[in-house]
Amino acid sequence: MMISDAEGAELVRLARLAVEKYVVESVVVKKPAMELPKSGVFVTINYLTRNGEDLRGCIGFPLPYKELHQSVIEAAIAAAVDDPRFPPVDGKELEHLTFEVSVLTEPEEIPGGPVERKKRIAIGRDGLLLKWKHGSGLLLPQVPVELGWDIDEYLANICYKAGAPPDVWLDPSSKLFTFQAAIFKEERPKGDIVRLGTDDRYYYNNNK
Template structure:
């Protein structure tokens, strides 16, 4: 059963676009709309992803930032994540307003991360590509990959773990170490079919 209704997902995606547009034009964060459904005031984790239209998956990403833990009400977290994805992702220069006409906006609403218990070598069998996202933590290092990422790149579970370690700035086999913590989570994903166009719920191949 979905936590986020389709109409709420559409609301969040449109809100993310409006937040980016407003920030690029006026340099300030918008307030949550008065018509925000009360359910979206619950604290939830969320990521906003910006993708270039018609680009292959390996070249499409233009920004992705969010909050893995439920620290803000979902409506506020979406506004903040959208702005950060547009102007604060260290991998990319800030988005220009002219780019928005060729950009697909995607919002992923996360479940709280769950620690994967047991021997490290059993971790691949406790995750599922197409369903789970991953967080790897060791010391001061931390990395997160959303559930859609291994689908886009064709990774299996072990490669997904290795790439999440790499995202954290750690050796790719660090998931085999007991001192490394690995968390999994799921996400409900909503994206525009075209820039500013209809919003659809995004299913993942192999998801469950």
């Protein structure tokens, strides 16, 4: 779905509000009266440090189960208090956190064999969803850009994320999907909100 800059900024502000209200007051905010269509969405919370940002939580819904505002509220709270990799966010941390919302297109399975699959993936444009016989894993399109991965590292890490060996994506029984995302992020805690990936410098050709 198409998300305007104004709608994206509203979603990021809603994610922050949902976490602040829940962490400080144990209150779940109500979604705005205006509704956006159902869409997959992830909320990422980062902790601002002197050297940049550290991941503080990231949870979402790959598929469009609920109206977007409601999904953002639920994902934001879950990212703050239910991400098993981190302790729950404390109220004292809020002034050091930045919020990021990724609105996803529906995943589409990549057809063909390994060579064809690999050629269809563009780093910076495509997120990956891998399903194999023992589970699944998802990586947002901004992740390989932020971590400087090439295509082989990206494919290995989506396998790790799914709890699988790094070459399980080559197994014919495994299913590999791509999706895209409109990504909106605070430049600093409670600061300006920008859309990521709006110029060609955000992408690079992974198949050269």
